[in-house]
Amino acid sequence: MIPISLFHNLSYPRNAILVTSEDPGGRANAMAAAWHSPLSVRPPLYGVAISPKRATYEFIRRSGKFGINFLPFELVESLHTCGRISFREVGEEKLKRARLTPVRGEFGVYLIEEAYASFECYLVRVVEVGDHDWFVGEVKSVRGELRGNILDLGRVRPTLYMGEDHYITADPSSLRKGSIR
Numbered sequence: 001m002i003p004i005s006l007f008h009n010l011s012y013p014r015n016a017i018l019v020t021s022e023d024p025g026g027r028a029n030a031m032a033a034a035w036h037s038p039l040s041v042r043p044p045l046y047g048v049a050i051s052p053k054r055a056t057y058e059f060i061r062r063s064g065k066f067g068i069n070f071l072p073f074e075l076v077e078s079l080h081t082c083g084r085i086s087f088r089e090v091g092e093e094k095l096k097r098a099r100l101t102p103v104r105g106e107f108g109v110y111l112i113e114e115a116y117a118s119f120e121c122y123l124v125r126v127v128e129v130g131d132h133d134w135f136v137g138e139v140k141s142v143r144g145e146l147r148g149n150i151l152d153l154g155r156v157r158p159t160l161y162m163g164e165d166h167y168i169t170a171d172p173s174s175l176r177k178g179s180i181r
């Protein structure tokens, strides 16, 4: 039997994303997150679980906004850097080290230029949960492309987290359309 503390490793693979935010001086930050989800279409809501230990936690609570950014698998090292170094240690050098470019979206939220999809969110609620809290944001703008309303796996390779610093991507040849028998 595995220890209960490892239950989440059995929930992987999960999309690993970057949550963007800014410090009180307007300097951009990004942290990796694997615990996140769409929550509602009307109104459009997105949630992410963030530990109070993260600089991002404080920045989003103060500014009331955050970005959700999906990085291609080619940039997995950039994502990993944002998941293992804190803004508290290196300040705005963090994004430079990760070789990522912060850009402000139309609603003033920092996003990552290299992302294949991104959302600007305004914070609507923080739900206290446990050692992570659940940040609920209203999606104000969306960037990205779909083909037949789904992600075009011929053009983008999503970054999936397996836990314990391991990553994979989706195999486009495994794509199946569901049918009811």
Ligand SMILES: Cc1cc2nc3c(=O)[nH]c(=O)nc-3n(C[C@H](O)[C@H](O)[C@H](O)COP(=O)(O)O)c2cc1C
Pocket (backbone or CB within 6 Å): 016, 029, 030, 031, 032, 033, 034, 035, 036, 049, 050, 051, 053, 054, 055, 056, 057, 079, 080, 082, 083, 084, 085, 086, 087, 088, 132, 161
């Ligand atoms: C793949 C990956 C996924 C992660 N997922 C989360 C997550 O969902 N929530 C969280 O609070 N931290 C998560 N982390 C840890 C933060 O990304 C990490 O502590 C980061 O350095 C925080 O940066 P900050 O202090 O600049 O905000 C994850 C780390 C990695 C590598």
